Amino acid sequence: MIQLVAADLHHVNSVxxxxxxxxxxxxxxLAGHLIAGGGKRMRPMLTLACARLLDYGGARHHKLAAAVEFIHTATLLHDDVVDGSGLRRGRRTANIIWGNPASVLVGDFLFSRSFELMVEDGSLKVLRILSRASxxxxxxxxxxxxxxxxxxxxEDHYLDIISAKTAALFAAACRIAAVVAERDDAVEQALDSYGRNLGIAFQLIDDAIDYVSDAETMGKGVGDDFRDGKVTLPVILAYARGDEAERLFWRQAMEGSRTSDEDLAEATSLLRRHRAIDDSIARARTYGQRAIDVLGPFPNGSAKAALVEAVEFAISRAY
Amino acid sequence: MIQLVAADLHHVNSVxxxxxxxxxxxxxxLAGHLIAGGGKRMRPMLTLACARLLDYGGARHHKLAAAVEFIHTATLLHDDVVDGSGLRRGRRTANIIWGNPASVLVGDFLFSRSFELMVEDGSLKVLRILSRASxxxxxxxxxxxxxxxxxxxxEDHYLDIISAKTAALFAAACRIAAVVAERDDAVEQALDSYGRNLGIAFQLIDDAIDYVSDAETMGKGVGDDFRDGKVTLPVILAYARGDEAERLFWRQAMEGSRTSDEDLAEATSLLRRHRAIDDSIARARTYGQRAIDVLGPFPNGSAKAALVEAVEFAISRAY
Structure with a gap:
């Protein structure tokens, strides 16, 4: 995808x-620390690639892709405060370096700035999509x-959560490409659906990786979710499939009374025994397939190939 | 002002x-704790009163006044996290009751919801004014x-700060009334100026009150700013007018090494000696007078009287 959108992405980065x-x-x-520091620009790249899929020839999407990245960055800044995180993408988080107050306020700055960018573009439809997503x-x-x-x-409740906190912005990033390209509602909905399913797949893989990856590949420590008591799909599956003793273990772990390295090893062993990681990845693959299938009716070409590749890449991170 | 806008305010509260x-x-x-709990609805009331001043007969301003209040509430929620406050308007703050994470995220919810309300109204001009103000x-x-x-x-730097953090939303709340009433740029600018000067006066009086009021009238403890090392106009004036020993005292106090009740008493005595409180109030009165004067060309009547009264009330809180 990077090759396809390289020239456009250059403009987005300037904005x-x-x-x-x-x-x-x-x-x-502070903003530069996060924005310059290893951000993959995945969401703005989706806007750009979807615009390319629709043969959009203008430049409006540069400003709007930047607005999407600002919303994402604001969310990350606030997330790190909420989670008390210390590490993101392998670097110290802004709240550790500059403190929580600065992270909250610079997040607000970027968030309101994203709306200023949308207002400059002038599409009420885009404003509606992105204010709703936010x-x-x-x-x-x-x-x-x-x-x-x-x-x-x-699992349903968990899917509601990640549909909202992760997939909504993926969906909106794709959908606004249809708006700037002035395509009809069916195209808007198709791209929304592509982004939403990709976003869910992406988050489920993230959840799985937390139990199998190491800090180097992931940019955060293994077991961060475990130690923070974050109930993700692997835990939900292992809890449902476990016996009484195991359920007690998970309850204690998520409540924060079992957070040692031995507890993490025990958790990983339980997840493996119940195929909870593999099945989380399988669920992710289903959503990824839905994202790919929704692209079916669109013309073949480098843009479509890049969007399919984005799904495959999201899934492949688990291996 | 409350009487003038009572019926409209009822609609705003419903929204x-x-x-x-x-x-x-x-x-x-969480939002209800702050929104229902003693909020004076000052900013939305300004929108309503300014609309009345312009004889606006529609209902668009109800939704927009609610949007202004949401922005204000989001700001308060984030402020209390940033300041680590425990008390606001005499009640425990949301971050104390529900924790910082919830306050940050519900602030984000209200902030994005305010943009949804603006999008529903559909005026790009209003969106521009309020995204800029935010x-x-x-x-x-x-x-x-x-x-x-x-x-x-x-003092100049401090005025820049309060112009931004307090007066910008007062100005925007008034200005959008001119937009919905479809009045020209001169009217927009006049109401913007009224709100901005009122906002500065309001903040300067707040700063003065912190050194003279008690928790009952103010809803926060006396000397909160002092103990938090907040450099406000009274301190800036006393520092400028003090001798070397006094300047050392202020430096130590603002850096947090002099925060006892005795230190606060010493601070109050220095402020009194240098007329720093009285002169802060005098500065506030000057801005208040500018706000009143800008209303001159508008037709006399109950709306204008209410807007003048709002300025006088803001100033009178210091007595």
């Missing part, structure tokens, strides 16, 4: 760098907060 | 209550964070 500036130097300093994300994050450490969370 | 709902029950619970607020808050505990902050 990002230009519009994260401020006379208050802490703002570009609201759904925040609602999903609060929902996750409520579910935190509750091992009884159902 | 607020209706649109802060969510299936995630923590959201209305961005300026966030920038001002980061700016204040940078200035925190720095007693060398100049």
């Amino acid at each position: 990002i760098l230009d519009r994260m500036q401020s006379d208050v130097s802490l703002i570009p300093e 609201n759904v994300i925040a609602e999903g994050e609060v929902n996750q907060l409520t579910a935190q450490r509750r091992v009884e969370t159902t | 607020i209550l209706d649109r802060m709902q969510s299936d995630v029950s923590l959201i209305p619970e 961005n300026v607020i966030a920038e001002g808050e980061v700016n204040q964070l940078t200035a925190q505990r720095r007693v060398e902050t100049t």
Whole structure:
């Protein structure tokens, strides 16, 4: 995908760098740490690749892709405060370096700046899509907060959470390409669906990786979710398939009274015994396949190939 | 002002209550604590009163006034996290009751919901005004964070900060009334100026009150700013007018090594000696007078009287 959108991405990066500036130097300093530091620009690349799929020839999507990345970055800054994280993409998080107050406020700066970019573009439809997505994300994050450490969370409830907190922005990033390319509602919905299913697949793989990867490949420590008491799909499956003793273990683990390396080893062993990781990946693959199938009616070519590849790449991270 | 806008405010409150709902029950619970709990609805009332001043007969301003209140509430939620506050308007703050994570995320929910309300209204001009104001607020808050505990902050720098963090939303709340009433740019600018000057006066009085009021009238403890090392105008004036020993005292106080009740008493005595409180109030009165004067060309009547009264009330809180 990177090759397909390289020229466009160059423009998007210019907008990002230009519009994260401020006379208050802490703002570009902190924002730059996250934006420059290893961000994969996945969401803006989706906007660009979808615009390419629709043969869009204009330049409006550069500003809007930057707006999407600003929303994502604001979310990350607030997430790290909410989770008390110390490491992201293998680097110290902004809240560790500059403190929680700065992370909260620079997040607000980027979030409001993203709306300024959309207003400059002038499409009420885009504004509707991205303000809705932002609201759904925040609602999903609060929902996750409520579910935190509750091992009884159902798979359906968990899918609701990640549909909101992760997949909504993937969907919106793709959908706005249909708006700028002035395509009909069916195309909007198809790209929304592609993004949403890719987003769910992406998050499920992230959840699986947390139990199998190491800090080097993942940019966060193995077992971070485990130690934070985050009830993700692998845990939900292992809990459902375990016996009473195992369920007690998971309950204690998620409530925070079993967070040692031995406990993590025990958790990993239980996940393996119940095929909870493999099945989480299989679920992810199903969503990934749905994302690919929705592209079926679109014309073949390099853009479609890149969007299919994006799904395959998201899944392949688990191997 | 309350009498003038009572009927409209009733509609605004309905929108607020209706649109802060969510299936995630923590959201209305937490938002309701702040929104229902003693909020004066000052900013939405300004929108309503300015619309009345312009003889606006429609209902668009109800939704937009609710959007303004949501932005304000989101800012308060994030402020309390940033300041680590425990008390606001005499009640425990949301971050104390539900924790910082919930306050950050519900703030994000209300902020994005405010943009959804604006999109429903459909005016790009209003969206531009309020996204700009939101961005300026966030920038001002980061700016204040940078200035925190720095007693060398100049009066000009301080005015920049409060123009951004407080006055920008007052200005925007008034300005959007001119947009919905479809009045020309001169009217927009006049109402913007009224709101901005009122906002600065309001903040300067708040700063003065912190050194003279008690928790009962103010809803926060006396000397909160002092103990938090917040460099406000009274401190800036006393520092400038003090001798070397006094400047050392202020430096130590703002850096946090002099926060006892005796230190606060010493601070209050220095402020009194240098007329720093009285002169802060005098500065506030000047801005208040500018706000009143800008209303001059508007037709006399109950709306204008209410807007003048709002300025006088803001100032009178210091007595």
